[in-house]
Amino acid sequence: MPKGRLYGIGVGPGDPELLTLKALRLLQSCPVVVYQSAEDKPSVARGIVAGYLPGNQIEFPYHLPRAIDAVAAQPIYDKIVTPIAEHLAAGRDVVVLCEGDPLFYGSFMYVFTRLSDEFETEVVPGISSPMGCASALGVPISYRNDIFSVLPAPLPVEVLEAQLLNADAVAIIKLRRHFAKVRDVLQKLGMSSRAQYIERGTMENQKIIPLHEVDPAQVPYFSMILVPSKSRL
């Protein structure tokens, strides 16, 4: 019996209409659908595609403790992939949902690195949050020969400063409890007025808030600061 194929599909930043045609086709044709969720919360990725599910699939949610570090999550991923591998070995195609893009800071990468040697694997790119948020804000990110960087907010202040000074446009991700630190850095560098804050970009409850009005205690995981290029060319 031929083995099943593993598909990692990006479901985009939140708006269900930002799914690609290819992701939709695979989502609806694979017998097994896998997605991540915290123990105590519904899965964001499944929520995005809920309206497209035909209802006759095997669903397999895997749980990670809330706000778990990627290093601490590795032994959990070792276990998570076992039932996925069993479905594949039994000849069933498996689609793994991933918010945003699967290979760009995506949770799917931990499944990919464990199973893609053994099973035929295909990845379907998704709309990544910098592009989703730029569209939601209506702001061009980068022009022509601009340097664009993605900076995770947990980086040390010195690194953030140096990177902000050396790029033309920046997306700062994973803000959460690092928001105040990032806002201070932007202030110090004179970039506050250019920076734009958005949370849950393209989701139903999307909010765009002026940077100085954001409550640092209320910054969710799905938030971003975009510093668009100063260029107009």
Next chain:
Amino acid sequence: MPKGRLYGIGVGPGDPELLTLKALRLLQSCPVVVYQSAEDKPSVARGIVAGYLPGNQIEFPYHLPRAIDAVAAQPIYDKIVTPIAEHLAAGRDVVVLCEGDPLFYGSFMYVFTRLSDEFETEVVPGISSPMGCASALGVPISYRNDIFSVLPAPLPVEVLEAQLLNADAVAIIKLRRHFAKVRDVLQKLGMSSRAQYIERGTMENQKIIPLHEVDPAQVPYFSMILVPSKSRL
């Protein structure tokens, strides 16, 4: 009479199935479709969506001289937007196609900056080439707190070197005649074995070529070097 709405839609990196559901809906429902092409070549963006066009729309291709510089193109964009504005003023919705993502190094930005003050404008993000190429290569780009940068190849050698040393993962775009320079820099920095070259990623005639085998004289516009993160976490 109400004015028409302006839509800039990303059509992704090449595979027609990487269009989003939202882009498809707008593409098929707007009476006017606008796209860029060189004077002597069919439009790449229209080629991507050709199979989805209902056939009853007003099509308006606009021409830019081949390989024109963005500065030199500005007076041409001043003229290009005139017929678009006329359609909008006449109450017709206009969809402008854009390869990749419209606000990320996208040609739509030049239309956007000229018309979005006067006309209601909505942008639909598209799959950008770094994500499209990573999926085509089957390579995770960036993990966790990695810094990811997009570097246009026309940048000076010193800038490319410094940026490559300061990022964890990089996508080098706009290679064309700058390919040999970029390959030399990667060689000097000991990054050649990690770097992956792909041309026309996700298109029908996609090619993945070992970096040292690429003929610098044959590097097309739609090409990229990805330097994925060394991290596995």
